[in-house]
Amino acid sequence: MKSALIWDPALTGYFFHPDHPFNPKRLELTVSLIEAMGLVDGGDHRVVPPRAATDAELLRVHSPEYVDAVKRMSVRCAAGEAWEWGLGTDDTPVFHGMHEITSLVVGGTIRAAELVMGGEVTRAFNVCGGLHHAHRDRASGFCIYSDLAAAISWIRETHGARVLYIDYDAHHGDGVQGIFYDDPNVLTLSLHESGRYLFPGTGFVDELGDGEGFGYSLNLPLEAFTEDESWLDLYRKLLPEVAEAFRPDVIVLQSGCDGHTLDPLTHLRATTRLYEETTRITCEVADRVCGGRVVATGGGGYSVWRVVPRAWTLVWAALSGQEAPDAIPFGWLSRWQGESPDLLPERLRDPEGAFDPVPRRDEIEATNRRTLESLRRQALPLLRGWGLGF
Amino acid sequence: MLVKNRMTRDPVAVSPDHTLAAAQQLTQEHRIRHLPVVSGGELVGILSDRDIRSASPSTVATDEPGRAEFLGRTSVAEVMTREVISAGATDTVEDAARVLCRHRIGALPVVDAANRLLGILTETDVLHAFVEMLGASNASTRLEVELRDRPGELARAVRIVGEDLRLNIGSVLVPPMRERGNKTAILHVATIDPREAIAALEAAGYRVGWPSLEADLRRPAEGPAR
Ligand SMILES: [Zn+2]
Numbered sequence: 001m002k003s004a005l006i007w008d009p010a011l012t013g014y015f016f017h018p019d020h021p022f023n024p025k026r027l028e029l030t031v032s033l034i035e036a037m038g039l040v041d042g043g044d045h046r047v048v049p050p051r052a053a054t055d056a057e058l059l060r061v062h063s064p065e066y067v068d069a070v071k072r073m074s075v076r077c078a079a080g081e082a083w084e085w086g087l088g089t090d091d092t093p094v095f096h097g098m099h100e101i102t103s104l105v106v107g108g109t110i111r112a113a114e115l116v117m118g119g120e121v122t123r124a125f126n127v128c129g130g131l132h133h134a135h136r137d138r139a140s141g142f143c144i145y146s147d148l149a150a151a152i153s154w155i156r157e158t159h160g161a162r163v164l165y166i167d168y169d170a171h172h173g174d175g176v177q178g179i180f181y182d183d184p185n186v187l188t189l190s191l192h193e194s195g196r197y198l199f200p201g202t203g204f205v206d207e208l209g210d211g212e213g214f215g216y217s218l219n220l221p222l223e224a225f226t227e228d229e230s231w232l233d234l235y236r237k238l239l240p241e242v243a244e245a246f247r248p249d250v251i252v253l254q255s256g257c258d259g260h261t262l263d264p265l266t267h268l269r270a271t272t273r274l275y276e277e278t279t280r281i282t283c284e285v286a287d288r289v290c291g292g293r294v295v296a297t298g299g300g301g302y303s304v305w306r307v308v309p310r311a312w313t314l315v316w317a318a319l320s321g322q323e324a325p326d327a328i329p330f331g332w333l334s335r336w337q338g339e340s341p342d343l344l345p346e347r348l349r350d351p352e353g354a355f356d357p358v359p360r361r362d363e364i365e366a367t368n369r370r371t372l373e374s375l376r377r378q379a380l381p382l383l384r385g386w387g388l389g390f
Numbered sequence: 391m392l393v394k395n396r397m398t399r400d401p402v403a404v405s406p407d408h409t410l411a412a413a414q415q416l417t418q419e420h421r422i423r424h425l426p427v428v429s430g431g432e433l434v435g436i437l438s439d440r441d442i443r444s445a446s447p448s449t450v451a452t453d454e455p456g457r458a459e460f461l462g463r464t465s466v467a468e469v470m471t472r473e474v475i476s477a478g479a480t481d482t483v484e485d486a487a488r489v490l491c492r493h494r495i496g497a498l499p500v501v502d503a504a505n506r507l508l509g510i511l512t513e514t515d516v517l518h519a520f521v522e523m524l525g526a527s528n529a530s531t532r533l534e535v536e537l538r539d540r541p542g543e544l545a546r547a548v549r550i551v552g553e554d555l556r557l558n559i560g561s562v563l564v565p566p567m568r569e570r571g572n573k574t575a576i577l578h579v580a581t582i583d584p585r586e587a588i589a590a591l592e593a594a595g596y597r598v599g600w601p602s603l604e605a606d607l608r609r610p611a612e613g614p615a616r
Contacts, residue, residue, distance in 0.1 A: 021583055089558075089580070089581070090555070090556070090557065090581060090583070090586075091580075091581050091582050091583065133529070133582075140529050141529065141582040142582065171582065174529065196532065196601070197531070197532050197600065197601035197602065198531060198532075198601070199529060199530060199531045199581065199582040200529030200530065200582070201525065201529060201530050201531070201532065201578070202529070224601045264585060265582065265583055265585075267601055
């Protein structure tokens with residue numbers, strides 16, 4: 001099986017400022033770790049550079065007014081204008097050249113989709129993509145353009161394929177859900193920490209889609225402090241049912257790793273095991289229902305040094321079907337330890353028992369199971385009935 | 391938020407001369423529980439599905455055909471509530487909610503000065519309005535801030551978040567105290583990263599909960615990655 005890692009050092013230009021949590025250092029760390037572990041080889045598992053998205057590709061999912069505004073502010077920011085478009089905030093500040101660099105991020109995910117849909121590779125991973133909070137006409141939560149929506153609509157337009165979008169970033173994938181809310185050919189499935197406390201405050205079970213797309217937006221909000229076991233249990237139960245009812249032609253996967261227990265922006269308690277396992281489960285389901293085709297991206301992940309490079313190296317290994325040894329090469333550790341504020345872990349996987357168990361585990365698991373049941377009760381009849389053309 | 395913005399306009403209504411059978415059919419067809427009764431353009435009563443169900447002839451005809459016959463010959467006027475509690479279009483939804491609670495009723499017909507029927511506001515409409523008021527309409531993080539019960543506490547917290555840090559506050563709720571002492575303000579703040587806001591509030595002496603101040607929802611201590 002062939003796979004492609006979309007990368008070019010130019011992508012680190014998606015950079016707001018040195019104190020901003022969405023820090024491109026995490027990309028450099030991830031790619032250098034993948035390389036150091038020998039998980040790209042120039043043969044079956046190669047690095048492919050992105051290309052810039054065209055205006056037409058952006059305009060499939062963003063309003064012309066918004067793209068114009070981003071272009072204008074990319075050159076010179078008129079005070080006061082940015083706010084209207086969700087820009088110029090602490091979360092998503094304006095920066096010089098943001099239109100061009102975000103177009104390259106978007107083009108990276110489209111490139112990944114081109115390779116997969118064209119049959120050149122079975123899986124592709126755009127590690128710098130995953131901007132799932134960008135809306136049709138508004139930036140939000142570090143995201144300017146939606147690379148995910150642009151790639152999905154490229155797939156729809158060019159191949160007429162049915163797309164299953166899966167999002168296991170700790171935040172609700174509100175941007176992507178919103179853009180395809182009434183589209184029955186794109187099923188969005190987001191697992192995230194409940195919006196009760198966490199940004200963006202949406203992603204509840206009763207958000208099921210609209211019009212023709214009713215039943216094609218699925219949300220599984222998890223309790224704060226949910227751990228691997230409960231999360232994996234729900235995912236193992238839900239994903240095969242959804243995939244078999246919907247019969248996608250390709251899976252687009254946002255694999256944000258900010259649900260890790262060390263992540264400072266969320267309250268989930270995952271370990272690296274979650275990212276390895278969920279990716280593996282997703283690939284198994286893809287093998288069964290859609291010829292193995294998976295277009296994956298990164299996403300959130302704010303424990304830049306201790307979590308992101310390890311989590312996404314595991315995601316890449318699972319996607320590309322390679323065994324990753326557990327020991328992190330000494331060369332990589334010594335290259336980065338000096339810069340890291342924390343002691344870098346020497347193992348790729350968090351060891352069993354690395355983190356204290358959560359005191360209310362039983363209660364959290366029971367609530368999560370009830371949420372899953374509620375989602376299945378509301379969504380699966382719709383999906384099964386419509387998916388089979390009754 | 392005003393009643394006229396949340397009510398159903400031109401609601402399904404009946405005349406006092408309608409039979410209960412006809413009224414019952416309307417409630418079933420439209421899946422509603424309350425029918426305003428209108429005569430000569432004016433609101434003269436209200437009839438609930440419960441009024442219909444509990445209406446019964448003085449004689450003992452309780453079997454199905456007997457009941458159908460009863461509903462077919464009894465008029466709405468004989469069963470409806472004549473002392474209608476209604477609302478005005480420019481009343482606030484909060485007022486309407488209070489009236490619904492106090493009188494333990496499920497719906498308020500909305501009338502103008504001449505007692506003409508304009509709409510109906512049900513408990514479900516009120517619930518929807520309150521759900522909207524509780525949440526923030528834009529993407530935000532929810533923070534709980536403990537306030538001591540003294541003037542300026544809320545203002546100072548809001549100033550730190552909204553003015554010093556220039557974060558957009560989508561909504562502020564301060565539920566009443568269950569017992570005397572501190573209150574909790576619930577702030578919806580438009581950011582994915584509330585760390586700076588939390589640090590600034592804590593530096594100013596506030597206790598901040600994210601996800602919550604409730605003991606059950608405090609962040610457990612973290613073991614380090616070994
Ligand atoms: Zn996230």
